[in-house]
Amino acid sequence: MSAASLQSVAAAGGLATTCPYCGVGCGVRVDTRKLTVSGDVQHPANGGRLCVKGSALGETLGLDGRLLRPQRRVAESGPERWQALAWDDALSEIATRFARTIARHGPESVAFYVSGQLLTEDYYVANKLMKGYLGSANIDTNSRLCMSSAVAGHKRAFGEDLVPGCYEDFELADLVVLVGSNTAWCHPVLYQRIVAEKERRPELRVVVVDPRRTPTCDIADLHLPLAPGSDVPLFNGLLAWLATHGAADRDFIAAHTRDADAALAAAAETAGDLDALAVSCGLQRDRLETFFNLFAATDKVVTLFSQGVNQSGQGTDKVNAIINCHLYTGRIGKPGMGPFSMTGQPNAMGGREVGGLSNTLAAHLELGDPRQRALVQRFWNSPTVAETPGPKAVDLFEAVHDGRIKALWIMATNPVVSLPDADRVREALRRCDFVVVSDVVASTDTAQLAHLLLPALSWGEKDGTVTNSERVISRQRAFRAAPGEARPDWWALAEVGRRLGHEQAFDYAGPQQIFDEHARLSAFENGGERVFNLAGLAGMSDSEYDALAPIRWPVPAPGIGSERLFGDGRFPTEDGRAMFVPVTPVAPAHPLSEQFPFILNTGRIRDQWHTMTRTGVAPTLGAHLPEPYVDLHAADVLACGLREGGLARVTSRWGTLVARVRCSGEMRRGQVFVPIHWNDQFASDARVGALVNPVVDPVSGEPEFKHTPVRVDEFRAEWQGVLYARGEVDLQPFAWWAKVQAPDVQRYEFSGRGKLDDRSAWARSVLRLGVSAGDWIEYRDDASGIYHAAHFRDGRLQACLYVAPPDLLPARGWLAELFGRARLTERDRVGLLAGAPLGPVQDSGPLVCSCFRVGRNTIVQAIRERDLKSPKDVTACLRAGGNCGSCLPEIRGLLAECALVEAAP
Structure with missing residues (x-):
């Protein structure tokens, strides 16, 4: 946004943008003066609700640890260090290295690895550059790790990657089936919409299918803790049950689908009788039968599936097993019914729209279809379009490992942590000739292996669009200026494209121009055979783009969005019919063993x-x-x-x-x-x-x-403790440690091995203090192995360290609170040495409600002393559970524990 626009927004007291976390795609309002965040009551995804992560976005806007200028890694005789360089030099180096690599080894020797954290406009430019101008399909995304099985399942069943329903269907359904999804924690705002509807309409039934009894089971009428990997037998069994109990919508099957008989034959062959199926799924027979009866008898059924289904060696088959059951009963494309894939990231859907996967093209066009490749090439006026799919994420890094890919640009993701067999990924990057990392953080596990670092924009600085799981396109708006030399990802990509000789193709003035091109491509030569169509969003002016309200695609004409797909029974396949996909169970590639049980x-x-x-x-x-x-x-x-x-x-x-x-x-x-x-x-x-x-x-x-x-x-350790410090500490003496951010201070839990001879010198070394640094107090009891120490500067607590048995370590909340004080009293100092406060201090216990900072002990005390009986009572008393509701399952658990204690003889 322009400076004038930002001033206008500030004067109005807020700005509408979108949350950068999960695929729910909540709208948020930002108070640009205070940098506080609240839910946007006008956004269709959340209607004002916001989870604790979204509510805490203001805490993530600091610049500590930010990457603020391009840097090149320089290896010298000593440790490697980073050298700042100008953007022009960094971009020219990327263009030169990529061009030289392609000239020597061909276009398959370079690759991009991108992310669902990118905006659609960033994604679009990355795909256009790689597939249309570098001539390779070597671009894949971390969204491959969370939703690509859903994409493949949709395409096999519907002919195109399409989510048929919308969030409203969860409130219109009479049965909600949650499969492989801890919705309460992973998509909390959508979960709270289901909770609110169930409270309003208790007859709404919820079934949770998950090996774990997660917090999502808090509202479940039935939990099926199926054996891991048994989703295909379960839904094949359901399909067979529907066939034998007269639940088929035969008119719909005959008029709008094909291959139902093949899918039924596969289901009958693998499902077996109910007793055998229950054994193979690790379920009780009566629970299995209850689920099948519920599904068969309920017309309005929505089945939400997420990572527990997708992230599997048979994920695509699991998706199709679920879709088969909805096709067989005709429960698709109508209010309150349908299969529903929940994406993990805020713009996983947007990446799918622009061809973010290595086997797809932009605008839901197919890379493997010569006619569609030619269409894209005509539209882009590009010298080529990649003809063969590139390697998918895991294979892409395997190609880096074995040297086939020699230059790699990673954007907005951390594959050294997130990919499987991650140590091999780390080694692959060490072997790679040239690694570029675009990120907002200067030091990530992946950035440490880069040759070149580019400072990207973070949330609050980005300007563009994202698409959530229900196909709603929303604007993500910048509300503060870019810090340092940070720049948009689309700009860095376009600048490299220009330096490679494609000035006209990448002559973008801003994200509006990129979005307009994306919208026009979706409508280009689209006579209705492709559902994805943004014709109604093409041709927007800068001000219209800036003011774009959330809208669900397809958008065939200006202002005309869509709700559900397939309501007319037509699908984007050659004959207009949906396809049943026969699926059979596949055993895990790596079964359990005595060594790995x-x-x-x-x-x-x-x-x-x-x-x-x-x-x-x-x-x-x-x-x-x-x-x-x-x-x-x-x-x-x-x-x-x-x-x-x-x-x-x-x-x-x-x-x-x-x-x-x-x-x-x-x-x-x-x-x-x-x-x-x-x-x-x-x-x-x-x-x-x-x-x-x-x-x-x-x-x-x-x-x-x-x-x-x-x-x-x-994991054996001879001593353990806790450390709070404002500054950097030396972690080398610890055999194990974990760090967490507390207000004004870093907290470290640690364990160690070996004898601590001079504990005072050891503690000062850990805190990187000289022998005469500041005000130092300590207490030691060598017989019991207890050691306490604290460091002050100008009367203010700078650090404290405790080594003691776990049950003698001090309360963490009390320690953290001391760091918020300008000066400590003598009484506080004595308490620090003792490892416990002097006098009564309320220990709230482990945190339960993050929104209002309410701990377990506080909740339990209120339940007992005030005779609280329900989560609403707890909320009325303590506010806990009154914002995002993510902690309500835990609060119900505490209510149940207290009731059991009270009932005990």
């Missing part, structure tokens, strides 16, 4: 996002689950010789990690769960991607993040 499952937690480059700096988001953890069944903890709260090493054939042992009660025997977020910037050894097996779905190329055989062993 557990199944590793990975996924997100409530308050963090991806690899924490944004959420990791927000104190509000660090307190709920502050450490990497491995979640196991309590019986497995005992069998492995572990203890809850201790440390465990998790090992697969591909790598290892160390994490805190947790028993949430969510896990089945023989299964473990580890979150995806932690990396080398936030923990010593917690990159779960290093463990994940590199098996991919043969159709979609999406990796198997839900089934890796592992073993779990105790």
Whole structure:
């Protein structure tokens, strides 16, 4: 936006933009004076609701750790260092290196790896440059890791990558089936829409299909904890059940589909009888029958599926098994019914629209279709269009590893953390001749391996569009100036294109011009055979683009969006019919063994996002689950010789990690769960991607993040502790550590090995303090191994360090609060040395409600003292649960625990 526009917005007290996190695509309002964020009541996705991550966006806008100018890695005789350089030099170097590599080794020797964090305009320019002007399809996206199985399933069934429904369908349905989705934590605003509808209309039924009993089960009428990987047998069994119990919509099948008999034959062959199916799915027979009866008897059914379905070696087949059941009953394209794919990232859908995957072209055109390739080439007036699909994400980095790809540009993603077999990815980048990384953060696991770093724009500085899971295109608007020399990703790409001799093709003045080209391509020679059509958004002026309100595609004419697709029973296939896809179960590529007896499952937690480059700096988001953890069944903890709260090493054939042992009660025997977020910037050894097996779905190329055989062993440490520090610390003395951002200070949990002889010198070394630095106090008890120390400057607490048994370590919330004070009293100092406050201080306990900073102890005390009976009572008393609602499942659990204690004799 222009300076005048920003001033106008500031005067009005807010700006409408979109949240940069999950695929719900919530609208937010930014107070540009205070840099605070609230939900946009006018946005169709959220109607004013906002989860805790979105609410805490203001905490992520600081410049600490930002990459603010282009840098080149310079290797000298000592450690490697970075050298700043001008943008012109950086862009010319990229153009020269890419051109030289192509001249010597051909266009298949260069590649881009991009991200669902990019805006649609960035994505479009990247694809145009690689596929139309470099002549290669070597561009893939981290969205390959979360939704490409859904893309492949949609194309097999519908002929085009199309999500038929909209969020309103969850409120119109009579049965909502959530498959492989911890919606309460991963898509919390959509989950709260379902919760609100269920409270309004208790007859709405919710079924959760997930191996874990996640917080999403809080509203479930039925939970099916199926065995990992048994989705195809489950939905094949459902299809067979629907056929034998008269639930088919035969008119719809006859008029609008094909290959139903083949799909039924495959289902009948693999589903078996109900008892055998229950065994293969790891379910009780009566629960299975209840689900089948519910689905058969309910007309308005929506089936939401997400990463638990997609991230599989058979993800595409799982998607089609679900779609088959909806096609068979005709429950698609009508209010309150249909299969629904929830994307993980804010613009995964936008990337799909512009050909962000290596096997697609822009505007939902097919790279493998000569006629459609020629169409794109005519529109772009490009010298060529890539003729063969490029390697998908995992294979792309394998091509880097073996030297086929020699120059790689990575944008807005951190593959050294997020990809499977991540240590091999790290080694691939070490081997690569030339690696460019565009990012907002100066030091990520991936950026450390780059030859050239480019400073990109972050949320709040970007200007463009994103598309959410229900096909709504929304504007993401800049509300502050770019810091330092940060520039848009589309601009850097276009400048490289110009330097490669394609000035006219990449002569963009701004994102509006790029979006207009994208919209015109969607309508170009589109006689209705392609559903994706933005004709009504072509030709907008700068001011119209700037004022664009959320609209759901297709947009065939100005101001005319769409709701549901396929309501007329027509599909974008050659004969206009949807296709049933016969599917049969496939055994995991790597079964369990005596050496690796557990199944590793990975996924997100409530308050963090991806690899924490944004959420990791927000104190509000660090307190709920502050450490990497491995979640196991309590019986497995005992069998492995572990203890809850201790440390465990998790090992697969591909790598290892160390994490805190947790028993949430969510896990089945023989299964473990580890979150995806932690990396080398936030923990010593917690990159779960290093463990994940590199098996991919043969159709979609999406990796198997839900089934890796592992073993779990105790991680032995001789001492442990906690450290708070305002400045940098030396982490080398620790055998294990994890870092979390607290207000004004960094918190470190740590463990170590070996004897600590001179603890005072050791502590000063950890804190990087000289022997005479500032005000230093300490306490030691060598007999019990306890050591406490604190450092002050001008009366203000700078750091404190504790080594003690776990049950004698101080309350974390109390320590963090001391750092907010300008000066500490003598009483506070004595408490610091003692490791506990002197006098009564309320310890709120582990954080439950991040929005209002309410801890477990506070909630339990209020429940007991005020006789609270419901989550609404807790909210009325403490506000907890009154904003995003993500903590309500945990609050219900605390209510149940207190009721059990009260009822005990």
